Amino acid sequence: MALNASFGIGGPIRRVMAKAHDAVTHLIHERTILLLTVMFCAGVAATLWHLSHLSSTLVKSGALQGTSLYSESLTELRTFYNSDVVERVRSHGIEVTHDYATKRGAIPIPATFTIEFGKHMGQRVPGMQIRLYSEYPFPFRKDGGPRDAFEREALLQLRKQPDKPFFRFEDFQGRPSLRYGTAVQMRAGCVSCHNSHPESPKTDWSIGDVRGVQEIIRPLDSAVAETREGLQDTFVLLAAMGLAGLGGLALVIGRMRRTSAELEQRVTERTAAEARLAALREINVAITSTLDLHRVLNILMEKIDVSFPQIAVQVWLKDRQSGKLERAACCNLDEADWKERQLTDTPSLVKAAMASKRPVVALNVQTDPRTLDREFYRRQGLVSYLGVPLVIQEEALGVLVFLTREEHQFTKEEIEFLSTLAAQAALAIHNSQNYQETAKLATNLGRSNEELERSNKVKDEFLSVISHELRTPLTSIIGYGGMLQDGFFGDVNREQEKGLGVLLNQTKDLLALINSILEVTKIGAGTMVLEKEEVDLKSLLDDLRSTYDTPLDKDLTLIWDYDSHLPSVSTDGGKLKRILQNLVNNAIKFTDKGNVTISARVMEGPEGYGQPATDDGQEATAERQQSLLTAPYVEFRVADTGIGIPREALPVIFEKFRQVDSTETRAFGGVGLGLHIVKEFTEMLGGKISADSEPGKGSVFTVSIPLEPQH
Ligand code: ADP
Numbered sequence: 001m002a003l004n005a006s007f008g009i010g011g012p013i014r015r016v017m018a019k020a021h022d023a024v025t026h027l028i029h030e031r032t033i034l035l036l037t038v039m040f041c042a043g044v045a046a047t048l049w050h051l052s053h054l055s056s057t058l059v060k061s062g063a064l065q066g067t068s069l070y071s072e073s074l075t076e077l078r079t080f081y082n083s084d085v086v087e088r089v090r091s092h093g094i095e096v097t098h099d100y101a102t103k104r105g106a107i108p109i110p111a112t113f114t115i116e117f118g119k120h121m122g123q124r125v126p127g128m129q130i131r132l133y134s135e136y137p138f139p140f141r142k143d144g145g146p147r148d149a150f151e152r153e154a155l156l157q158l159r160k161q162p163d164k165p166f167f168r169f170e171d172f173q174g175r176p177s178l179r180y181g182t183a184v185q186m187r188a189g190c191v192s193c194h195n196s197h198p199e200s201p202k203t204d205w206s207i208g209d210v211r212g213v214q215e216i217i218r219p220l221d222s223a224v225a226e227t228r229e230g231l232q233d234t235f236v237l238l239a240a241m242g243l244a245g246l247g248g249l250a251l252v253i254g255r256m257r258r259t260s261a262e263l264e265q266r267v268t269e270r271t272a273a274e275a276r277l278a279a280l281r282e283i284n285v286a287i288t289s290t291l292d293l294h295r296v297l298n299i300l301m302e303k304i305d306v307s308f309p310q311i312a313v314q315v316w317l318k319d320r321q322s323g324k325l326e327r328a329a330c331c332n333l334d335e336a337d338w339k340e341r342q343l344t345d346t347p348s349l350v351k352a353a354m355a356s357k358r359p360v361v362a363l364n365v366q367t368d369p370r371t372l373d374r375e376f377y378r379r380q381g382l383v384s385y386l387g388v389p390l391v392i393q394e395e396a397l398g399v400l401v402f403l404t405r406e407e408h409q410f411t412k413e414e415i416e417f418l419s420t421l422a423a424q425a426a427l428a429i430h431n432s433q434n435y436q437e438t439a440k441l442a443t444n445l446g447r448s449n450e451e452l453e454r455s456n457k458v459k460d461e462f463l464s465v466i467s468h469e470l471r472t473p474l475t476s477i478i479g480y481g482g483m484l485q486d487g488f489f490g491d492v493n494r495e496q497e498k499g500l501g502v503l504l505n506q507t508k509d510l511l512a513l514i515n516s517i518l519e520v521t522k523i524g525a526g527t528m529v530l531e532k533e534e535v536d537l538k539s540l541l542d543d544l545r546s547t548y549d550t551p552l553d554k555d556l557t558l559i560w561d562y563d564s565h566l567p568s569v570s571t572d573g574g575k576l577k578r579i580l581q582n583l584v585n586n587a588i589k590f591t592d593k594g595n596v597t598i599s600a601r602v603m604e605g606p607e608g609y610g611q612p613a614t615d616d617g618q619e620a621t622a623e624r625q626q627s628l629l630t631a632p633y634v635e636f637r638v639a640d641t642g643i644g645i646p647r648e649a650l651p652v653i654f655e656k657f658r659q660v661d662s663t664e665t666r667a668f669g670g671v672g673l674g675l676h677i678v679k680e681f682t683e684m685l686g687g688k689i690s691a692d693s694e695p696g697k698g699s700v701f702t703v704s705i706p707l708e709p710q711h
Contacts, residue, residue: 033250040242048235055227059220060169060178067180067218068165074114074130074214075182082110082189098140110190111141114214127175127219132184134212136202144212151213154181159210172217176224181215276417277488279307283421284479287428288472291435296428301331304421310405312382314338316350317390317398320433323533325350325398333380333403347372353387353399359415360387364407377403384408388419390426393515394547394581395574397426397433420483427475434518437527474511478504516673520656523680530684535573537566537634541600544580556591558584561599569634569707575681576705582674583638583701589668591642591698599637602707633687636703644695653691654679678703 027035086096089107100106108116111132118130133151137144146152150168157166162183169178186194186209194211195203205211283303287296297315304313312332316325325346327339348370353360362368362385365377377383382403390397400422410418481504484492492500522528545560552558580598587596645653649660659672678701682689686706693699 032253033246036246036249040246044235044238044242047238048231051234052227052231055231056224059223059227063178063218063220063223064167064180067167067178067216071165071180071182071214071216074117074216075184077117078110078114078214079187081113082187086110087189098138118216125218127177127221129217131215131217132212133215134184136200137212138197138199138201140199150179151181151215154179154213154215155210158183158213162208162210166213169220172219175219175221177220178218179215180218181213183210184212184214185209186211273413273488277483279303280417280421280424280483283307284424284476287425288431288475291432293429293432293436296425296432297329300425300428301329305331312380312403312405314401314403315398316346316401317429318354318396320437320531321529323531325354328398333382337376337379341373341376343372345372349385349387350399350401353389354396357389357391357394357396359389359419361385361410361415363409365403381405384410386410386415386418388415388422390422390429392423392426392430393512394543394577397429400425416486420479420486423482424475424479427479431471431475438518438522440527470514471511474507474514477507478511481507513671513673516671516677519677520673520680523677528680528684531572531574532570533573534568535571535576536568537600538562538564540573540577541566541580541598544577544584545598547581548584552588555593556588557595558588559595559597561597563601566600566634567602567707569705571685571705572681575685579678579681579685579703580636580638582678583636583703586674587638587640587642587699587701589670591640594641594698596638596640599639601635602632603635603704604632632707633704634707636705637700639698639700641698644697644699645691645693646695647693650691650693654689 085107086109090096095103095106096109097103097106098109098112100108100112107113115130115132121130122128131151133144133146133155135145135155146155150170154166158164158181162185165180165182167178167180169176171177172179186205186207188207190211191205191207194200194205283300286299286303290296290299300315301313304311309332313330314327314333315329317328318325330338349360349362349365349368352370362370364383365371365385366374366383368374368385371377382405384404384407386402387399388402389399400418402418481500483489485497485500485504519528541560541562548558584596584598645660652658653660654675655672656676657672658676659670661668679689682703682705687704689701689703691699691701
């Protein structure tokens with residue numbers, strides 16, 4: 001019970017104390033300057049009050065001391081005058097009278113002497129007055145009686161206690177003054193004179209009686225004014241010092257506030273970056289855990305939904321057969337509404353992201369003129385749009401679209417982050433698409449022939465191992481390496497950056513090699529599909545050129561020589577690009593200094609295009625060959641000033657795994673698949689390739705592709 005009771009009381013008190021503590025802490029942190037100013041003003045006021053009090057006490061005690069001394073001196077002077085002057089001269093017949101000024105040879109009585117002396121002193125100390133008054137004044141003294149309350153009280157008090165002075169600080173004639181009264185007592189010499197004087201109003205005086213009061217009135221206004229002036233100076237000094245101090249403090253606090261705000265912002269940014277990183281890591285692990293495209297997309301949607309529940313997502317993917325963009329998956333929006341709408345065309349924003357291979361932003365899709373179906377976005381309540389292309393090895397597989405439900409300006413960091421997410425998704429999608437194709441190939445082959453079945457099973461497993469076991473970790477290495485390089489895990493120093501650069505380059509080489517092996521395997525199995533589309537040759541070359549924008553680490557110049565009026569060709573742009581990429585990469589690899597010239601020009605026939613592939617796999621007939629010979633074509637040339645190729649090696653370099661120098665100690669990397677792919681792809685496009693070279697001088701590779709579609 002007792003415990004309960006004590007808790008019952010302690011609880012609210014503690015809560016109140018905690019609240020008060022919080023309020024004080026809040027005040028100190030949030031209103032520091034205001035608090036300091038108030039405290040400073042209070043401090044100045046208290047100091048001034050204290051100083052003024054102190055100085056008035058000092059003024060008073062100084063005045064009291066001086067006046068008491070003066071009063072004593074005056075009493076002594078009167079006593080001395082009475083006993084040593086008046087008594088002596090009187091015996092010589094000299095008259096002692098109050099009226100001494102009008103009588104020759106007379107001297108003043110002690111009281112008159114004191115009053116006159118007081119007047120004299122009053123001229124030296126301005127405002128000071130000496131008063132003698134009594135309850136029994138002589139009739140000739142007009143102002144000899146008490147004139148005000150102080151004087152009446154002084155007479156009363158001093159009669160009771162003659163040895164104790166009676167004083168008060170009060171305004172006298174409008175000036176702050178010290179009024180200091182002492183008792184005037186009857187002495188032996190005075191009593192006889194007073195009792196016998198014909199005009200004396202009282203004649204029964206005895207020794208020691210209080211005859212009256214001697215009062216000294218000392219004005220204090222000049223001393224008070226001096227003190228006030230001093231106080232004013234002190235106030236100005238204190239205020240100046242305080243303001244300077246406050247100003248300094250305000251500066252320091254301002255600086256500290258800024259620093260702490262910066263720190264807070266950094267912590268927030270770092271926390272947000274870590275949260276994004278964790279989300280990325282989780283998404284990456286999840287989407288690379290399977291090679292089934294459907295599952296990859298489902299997991300991607302699930303993970304995005306969990307990490308960013310307020311964002312709607314659409315995935316557009318290019319169909320590998322038809323080349324058309326299709327709606328593949330979505331989350332946080334009505335899937336049926338999105339997928340079942342009839343669209344007249346692919347939305348412009350999606351097309352723009354695909355074509356530029358860069359993120360595309362629209363602040364409000366409900367009003368943006370590029371939006372195809374604004375009504376849909378209004379229905380779904382979706383406003384701001386970010387379309388990030390799913391790019392892998394310069395090829396856009398599709399677009400990942402992020403949509404917010406309120407107008408939102410996507411920041412640079414958000415776009416970077418979502419682009420990283422899209423890059424990871426692109427890798428996973430690409431892997432699963434490749435795997436699915438390979439699996440299909442394996443199944444087809446398996447059906448055709450008993451004997452092939454076994455070897456295809458081996459090939460299937462091999463491809464599966466390559467696709468999954470090699471590509472998946474490589475994807476992660478490239479993803480994490482990129483994030484490390486971008487500073488996602490904290491700052492990276494120059495040495496680490498260099499190391500990461502090497503690591504990423506090697507990994508990308510390895511990935512390229514694995515991709516080449518997969519391509520060669522597909523070519524060998526006859527499952528490489530031609531994806532024809534209308535290809536603008538100028539854009540294709542511009543695109544290719546932009547991938548070589550970064551400076552090379554050797555003394556080599558890339559010269560791009562092509563006309564801006566190159567035509568469009570109906571061909572497989574991806575394969576044509578790969579052909580040129582392989583040739584340019586080789587030229588750069590085998591040339592230490594000089595030039596690599598890439599040229600393209602349209603030629604009119606006659607020129608042979610070799611044996612173009614036909615849809616049914618039949619060789620071209622004689623007439624078709626004839627027509628081909630005269631058809632216009634486009635000729636691409638990649639010429640370098642590198643090491644060249646010996647004449648006897650020229651016929652074999654297009655074969656699989658053939659290299660001029662295949663020794664373990666060769667100076668150049670590679671496995672001898674690049675030119676084989678070039679030749680195979682060229683032939684698939686109905687074109688032909690030739691090579692010419694002079695060792696030590698350089699090589700020229702020429703690829704000719706027909707302009708007209710091949711039927
Ligand atoms: P690799 O991966 O070895 O480059 P490629 O199939 O692309 O394989 O080339 C096969 C070989 O042809 C190379 O190893 C090299 O010996 C030779 N070669 C190709 N292009 C050039 C070039 N531009 N200059 C000199 N040699 C070349």
